[in-house]
Amino acid sequence: MTGNSNRLIDAALKLHIAACVVFIFAPILGSFVFSLNSDRFPSLPLGQFSTEWYRLIWEDPFVWAGFFNTVIVGLVVAVIATVLGFGGAYTDFRYKFLGKNVYLALALLPPTIPVVIMGLAMLAFLSRVSLSGSTISVIIAHGVMCSPFAMAIIRLRLSQMDPDLEAAAWNLGSNEWATLRHVIIPFARPAILAALFITMAVSFDEFAVAWFVSGLDETLPVKILGFLQGQVSPRINAIGSLAFLSSITLIILAQVLLRRASRGTS
């Protein structure tokens, strides 16, 4: 603590953080608790402990279909977005050119567009080129939305690199491709892995755009909406808990990788 810290401000800040955590995690925790509750409707006092809702979704082919779509989309999107993101980040690291700021602004733009507009625009465009209403459409849309995240993560890592490192490799007889393979990618590896996990998590959770373009090949979040519209079932809680666990695992993995990387090189 520095000398000019103020107890009141400290306490207020701590309270603020506590409130944030409570408001974010209380609903999730509630959903998790009710997913293990035998009652048909979420109400207090709680009924018996039960894994019934998990058994039901385990046996539901409808949920499995959505889950498979989500996983396939997530995996493919992670790879595409990370490759695109790496390309963008490396271009920024390596080259100076006229209009570079415009290029960077465009490359990092997608997450700033409201998702409803993005979804509509994607639907309009993809249907015009006859690519809407399938898994491919979700992959394309999510690839566009996720690559800026990958680019930001990898760009941050490359900015920690000694700019002489690449030239040093060239100077030691390594041509540009060999240097990319033996120096740039190994240096960026933790960020590349983190980008894979985070883009997968983003694609996993993304609902609005997927809802617009997925057609019949719905991903899990879109299926959940379908569930909610049809009947209110505690199965939603079970699905939600599982989806939350998978996302948070991916994000924690990414954070661990990035922290370890920036500690390794100073």
Add this chain to the structure above:
Amino acid sequence: MNMQTSIQTDAIVRLDGVAKRFGSFTAVERADFEIGRGEFLAIMGSSGCGKTTTLRMLAGLEDPSEGAIYLDGERVNGKPTWARDTPMVWQSLALFPFLSVQENVEFGLKMRGVGRAERRERARTWLDRMQILEFADRNIAQLSGGQRQRVALARALVTEPKILLLDEPLSALDAHLKVRMQAVLSNLQKELGITFVYVTHSMSEAFSMADRVVIMSRGRIEQIGTPREIYHAPRNRFVAEFLGSANIFSGKLVGKSGDRWQVETGHGRLAVAATHAPDKALGDTVTFTVGAENMHIATEADGLPGIRARVVGEEFVGASAIVFLETATGEELKVQKSHDELAGIDLHAGTPLILHWEPDSCHVLPGE
């Protein structure tokens, strides 16, 4: 350029009218010189003088805008750095943080397709030679500054190049370690017999290690010569000021009898021995230096002719001291004497003293 007589005939590098421009900025302006096989050449100058750009052109990291560079007789303009064998030791060292010490040293061999077993063998030989074999499996982050320096040298030398380029490699080390690494570098260069091109802003590094020194300023080469030549016969005012150990006087040539010149300066008429000076006509401007160690101090009471100046301060330099004085016209002069010689002279600030010297200890700057 009479100082370039010491050019080697057996040159490994030849720069032929080399210039480098970045947009409208000229980093290097017409560099013409040769570097001999097995020579230790230092390129010295303050930051932005073009010394590093010159080195990077030799390495193939920059391409000359004009002129040609010959390496071992071959014109190398446009040849990428990875196709040359001109390894460089970087100011930042640029060691690969994700590789072990041994893998760092092996890198150059691996990129040239040397097999695993031979690579390992040769890397270990060099690690042993640099006395860091025990750290072979460590991470770079676990090494001290001096050890990293040795890894960088081993990595650059493992391919057994004919020429090694060094870009201020010692600037990050503390003074004590710097002197030790200078000895390591000097010995290494003699043992290997290969050419070292060493870029530095430090006169002590350049003059203590190099066979020849190139002094650059604002993209131009001011003087090339052995440390002794440059020290005793600076070519122009820039070099004399850069060396910092001489007093510089300028004036009009008013009298000539043989090599005894009379120069009219702001301090009156001064006698100059123009032994190695270029021919000048009466009325020409002459600039000459007098080494601080060649100045003598007298007091008013001695009644000798000389320049009057007042003491400004004193600085101890080991066994001697440098006395700084200021003339009535505001010019700063300095005198370097042993403590014994200064004993008995009042050196309090403001004390008026008389400075004088032998005409033979003057050096006329030929480039002015």
